[in-house]
Amino acid sequence: GAVVSQHPSWVICKSGTSVKIECRSLDFQATTMFWYRQFPKQSLMLMATSNEGSKATYEQGVEKDKFLINHASLTLSTLTVTSAHPEDSSFYICSAPPAGSLEKLFFGSGTQLSVL
């Protein structure tokens, strides 16, 4: 079946540094990918929709300059947390629908970010 690979699975960084998270669709093309953020014991909050070849669409309240999204190819979207701070520590999950169909949505395994 379709697989979405997310890397790294966990990362620890110093405050002020930037961290890049990759989301790859391994056996299908994804013109759209979704990025979610999840705080401990809370739900997944949609941060942004990544669109191949165009700008990402951010949800209200999400800082575009803080969370840079690049969807450079049909199989890769990246989320860069710039100048990370401890409050950015969270679990980040990407997902992608094959052929743009929301009926089938595959999730990455998530990235646990800890900012010291």
Added chain:
Amino acid sequence: AQSVTQLGSHVSVSEGALVLLRCNYSSSVPPYLFWYVQYPNQGLQLLLKYTSAATLVKGINGFEAEFKKSETSFHLTKPSAHMSDAAEYFCAVSGRTGNQFYFGTGTSLTVIP
């Protein structure tokens, strides 16, 4: 726009008892509805989904859910809880077109031996 509401952030059941996790949706158009399970520090696993075929949907691990348009509900059930069912469960909704996919606030299921 679509949204889902999960009633009860925490549910506890005895092993072998019925599991009922509630989800109500709001949508101006016929939605797709999903239930996902998340184990600690892991990603999401799809349990089942409703995409306008049969209203009673059977999923993995013995779970099922029934789409009730009149009640705008999509509750998740399992006849007999196992210890391994303890996890976080999320209801989600999407439109049939566009790029909107939203999760409920989640329900933490505890199974008591």
